[in-house]
Amino acid sequence: MTAISPTRFESPGAVREGLASVSYLANEGIAGVVFLAERLGKPVLVEGPAGTGKTQLAKSVAEMTGSRLIRLQCYEGLDESKALYEWNYKKQLLRIQAERITQADGETWSDIEDDIFSEPFLMTRPLLEAIRAQDPVVLLIDEVDRVEVETEALLLEILSDYQVSIPELGTVEATQIPLVFLTSNNTRELSEALKRRCLFLHIDYPDVEREKQIVLTRVPGITDSLADQVVRIVRSIRGLDLKKAPSVSETLDWARTLVLLGIQSVDSQTATETLHILLKYQTDIDKAAKDLAGSSSSKR
Amino acid sequence: MDGSEQALPEGSSAGILESVSGFVKELRNAGIPVSLTENLDAVEALRHVPLEDRDAFKYALAATMVKNNAHWKTFETVFEVYFSLRGREYRIGDNDGADDTDDLLSSLIGSAQSDGQGSAEGLTQEQLAEMLLRALMDGNDSMLRAIARTAVSRYAGMEPGRPVGGTYYLYRTLRQLDLEAIMAKMMEQAGRTDPARSDLEERLTREDFEHRIDALRREIEAEIRRRLVADRGAEAVAKSVRKPLPEDVDFMHASREELAALRKAITPLTRKLAVRLARKRRHGRKGPLDFRSTVRHSLSYGGVPADPRFRYPRPSKPEIMVIADISGSVAAFARFTLQMVYAISSQFSRVRSFVFIDGIDEVTDYFKQTEDISAAIARINTEADVIWVDGHSDYGHAFEAFWDRWGRDVNPKTTVLLLGDARNNYHASQTWVLAEIAKKARHVYWLNPEPRSYWDTGDSIVGQYSAHCDGAYECRNLKQLERFVEHLG
Numbered sequence: 148m149t150a151i152s153p154t155r156f157e158s159p160g161a162v163r164e165g166l167a168s169v170s171y172l173a174n175e176g177i178a179g180v181v182f183l184a185e186r187l188g189k190p191v192l193v194e195g196p197a198g199t200g201k202t203q204l205a206k207s208v209a210e211m212t213g214s215r216l217i218r219l220q221c222y223e224g225l226d227e228s229k230a231l232y233e234w235n236y237k238k239q240l241l242r243i244q245a246e247r248i249t250q251a252d253g254e255t256w257s258d259i260e261d262d263i264f265s266e267p268f269l270m271t272r273p274l275l276e277a278i279r280a281q282d283p284v285v286l287l288i289d290e291v292d293r294v295e296v297e298t299e300a301l302l303l304e305i306l307s308d309y310q311v312s313i314p315e316l317g318t319v320e321a322t323q324i325p326l327v328f329l330t331s332n333n334t335r336e337l338s339e340a341l342k343r344r345c346l347f348l349h350i351d352y353p354d355v356e357r358e359k360q361i362v363l364t365r366v367p368g369i370t371d372s373l374a375d376q377v378v379r380i381v382r383s384i385r386g387l388d389l390k391k392a393p394s395v396s397e398t399l400d401w402a403r404t405l406v407l408l409g410i411q412s413v414d415s416q417t418a419t420e421t422l423h424i425l426l427k428y429q430t431d432i433d434k435a436a437k438d439l440a441g442s443s444s445s446k447r
Numbered sequence: 448m449d450g451s452e453q454a455l456p457e458g459s460s461a462g463i464l465e466s467v468s469g470f471v472k473e474l475r476n477a478g479i480p481v482s483l484t485e486n487l488d489a490v491e492a493l494r495h496v497p498l499e500d501r502d503a504f505k506y507a508l509a510a511t512m513v514k515n516n517a518h519w520k521t522f523e524t525v526f527e528v529y530f531s532l533r534g535r536e537y538r539i540g541d542n543d544g545a546d547d548t549d550d551l552l553s554s555l556i557g558s559a560q561s562d563g564q565g566s567a568e569g570l571t572q573e574q575l576a577e578m579l580l581r582a583l584m585d586g587n588d589s590m591l592r593a594i595a596r597t598a599v600s601r602y603a604g605m606e607p608g609r610p611v612g613g614t615y616y617l618y619r620t621l622r623q624l625d626l627e628a629i630m631a632k633m634m635e636q637a638g639r640t641d642p643a644r645s646d647l648e649e650r651l652t653r654e655d656f657e658h659r660i661d662a663l664r665r666e667i668e669a670e671i672r673r674r675l676v677a678d679r680g681a682e683a684v685a686k687s688v689r690k691p692l693p694e695d696v697d698f699m700h701a702s703r704e705e706l707a708a709l710r711k712a713i714t715p716l717t718r719k720l721a722v723r724l725a726r727k728r729r730h731g732r733k734g735p736l737d738f739r740s741t742v743r744h745s746l747s748y749g750g751v752p753a754d755p756r757f758r759y760p761r762p763s764k765p766e767i768m769v770i771a772d773i774s775g776s777v778a779a780f781a782r783f784t785l786q787m788v789y790a791i792s793s794q795f796s797r798v799r800s801f802v803f804i805d806g807i808d809e810v811t812d813y814f815k816q817t818e819d820i821s822a823a824i825a826r827i828n829t830e831a832d833v834i835w836v837d838g839h840s841d842y843g844h845a846f847e848a849f850w851d852r853w854g855r856d857v858n859p860k861t862t863v864l865l866l867g868d869a870r871n872n873y874h875a876s877q878t879w880v881l882a883e884i885a886k887k888a889r890h891v892y893w894l895n896p897e898p899r900s901y902w903d904t905g906d907s908i909v910g911q912y913s914a915h916c917d918g919a920y921e922c923r924n925l926k927q928l929e930r931f932v933e934h935l936g
Contacts, residue, residue: 159496159503179496179506186495187488194516333715334722343484346510349519355658379651386654415647439647 155212156182170364171200171207172357180348181208190306190327192291192345197332198394199350202289205328209285214326217280218287219273221294227301231311232275239263264315274302275311278321285326291341292331299338302329306344353395355382361395366402376413377402384425384435393425401425415439463493470529471512473685477525478692479518485511504530517693517712527672528685572623575601580629583659584636591659595666598624603671607678613671613688620667626660694926698780698896706779709925713783716929717790723933734758764796765862765889767935770849772867773833774804774840780896780922781866782824787932788864789814796860801853802827803845806835809853840870842912843877850880862890862935865916868897869909876908881915893919894931 163178309321582590602623740756771781913919
């Protein structure tokens, strides 16, 4: 490792406050792991249900530390030419063509070869860019579970040593250690090798108090009592056996809708009518509607 | 947690290292894979967190060593055992200790109600219940914690050195507190303060209270554990509270909570499995060279076949027939298997399911009509016609009936899954049916939820049946089931 980035955080508590200042409300776990990641210079693997603020965490950390966010969106079929680097092959061809035309003397093939495999012909992709960055960066590798197991191996060198080996150029080492976040929706088990190199953070649905705070900070013009009701109803719905439980972002959408509709207090009728904002499957909506309507009789 | 509480036994960093290595050992015993590097990372991480901050300490250990959320609960239990609060007040059978918590409680009462009357020693059982009620109504956490301590020291009747598990003490404490009655009282009081509230509001209030009572129960459990650890040492207690990880829980012997946990665990598992299978189908299937296509593509390289093309075979999608025993003991197993098979049914051209006890019935339609698997299973249990004589498993008759009614539907594309323990109550086995099915079908597999050592003991005749199957598999937990279903897809 070449250089240690200057310590940015004092304590987990400071991380928490810092994140709160960019309106991301972290719990002890989140703050603790971010703090450790920075201290140990290790990447963080963030896992959890969709819509609980995994990607947002990376964005907020970048905003808090004033770093540039470099994002690599993973998808099936992602390869190193899209993730790491690629030689600008058209430009190389042009260079060779130009060589033939001008017929510059004294230049041998090896000169040309040295020339076309040099910096101007290199196209950096997110991972290499993060390694070579001079300014502080936060690297976000989003939905890492979407790439194949073989592609995952690409990440290992970067994640453990913060370097990239380019056969023609040699090894590029990081000038500073970037903060790295990998997010996963857990659609498949990630390889042991990857997990071992990362700190693990599971972000679950927040508890009632934290979710209420999130609603209050993110939804302008909402009253305290409405926010309270909203999060308690959402918790109640999450308790049902659904295909897809409402996420935090859906809670926020719902709260915004209620504010727009000018609703002061939710009764079971309003809740049922606006359920489609919280839930995306018809079977879930039916189930929740039935449950909310018959709430007094069904339970005990 | 406030800073005055100590996360670790007094001592230098050597003491910490010792605790951590014992802790790691126990994690491994509990089935969580902790590698050497992860262990080193954990120790490295501990250098950076303030040790008096118990939460930070806990999350440092978790982030470095527990890389699967399903293992979190186990981690938390082991953590509580190894790094619980230690100190004078946790000595069992020590009267000073009991007074200590009472003092703490009375000081809390003092701060809560300014008239400052009476210490906790003078509290009667009714007064304690009254205080508990109020603490629960207000959601006063520190008060609840203090009450939990007092309740344990008063009601659990813990005796030093007695080798009983924590559940016994928990039961004794909870019986004295009578939380059911308190819940009823809370609802009544809430109703009195706001008589005009709606049904929805009432439901939300009840859920609030339920959460608080759960928190109290956890607090009591933790308190008992702390005292046990103080008495018997971390290792002994860790051993007695050790529970299998969700994927290792035995279907046949799962408790109600474990079954609930299993049901939760199975959904993400099936989703993962479906993704994995879909991927396997799309990739890694090289066919023979496609000559026409290769020549066509060679045109863009001036006739040089630089880009060979291959014929990708159309993946054969098997047709699945699941024949499941749903009599008492193996019902849970059948349920999970059916759920798993249906979750990946897109990988098969057709899935048909049959359930039997001593009669047999097709239940495919129940799954078709609803997307909700639990509703389908509830319908199976109430509506399917599976009882022929007495409702005791009769594999022989069920298979015979299957052959009569659906035997002609078995074809060379069919894979037949048989689920059950093959405990036939000494009825005729009718193994010829399986022989016939095996002749017609592509594969026949038997899944047995019993440990292999029990097979062919007593009235189990799985050996006779499996002679006609392509394979008989032990399928006692989610891990084994997942492995088999993956192999199937």
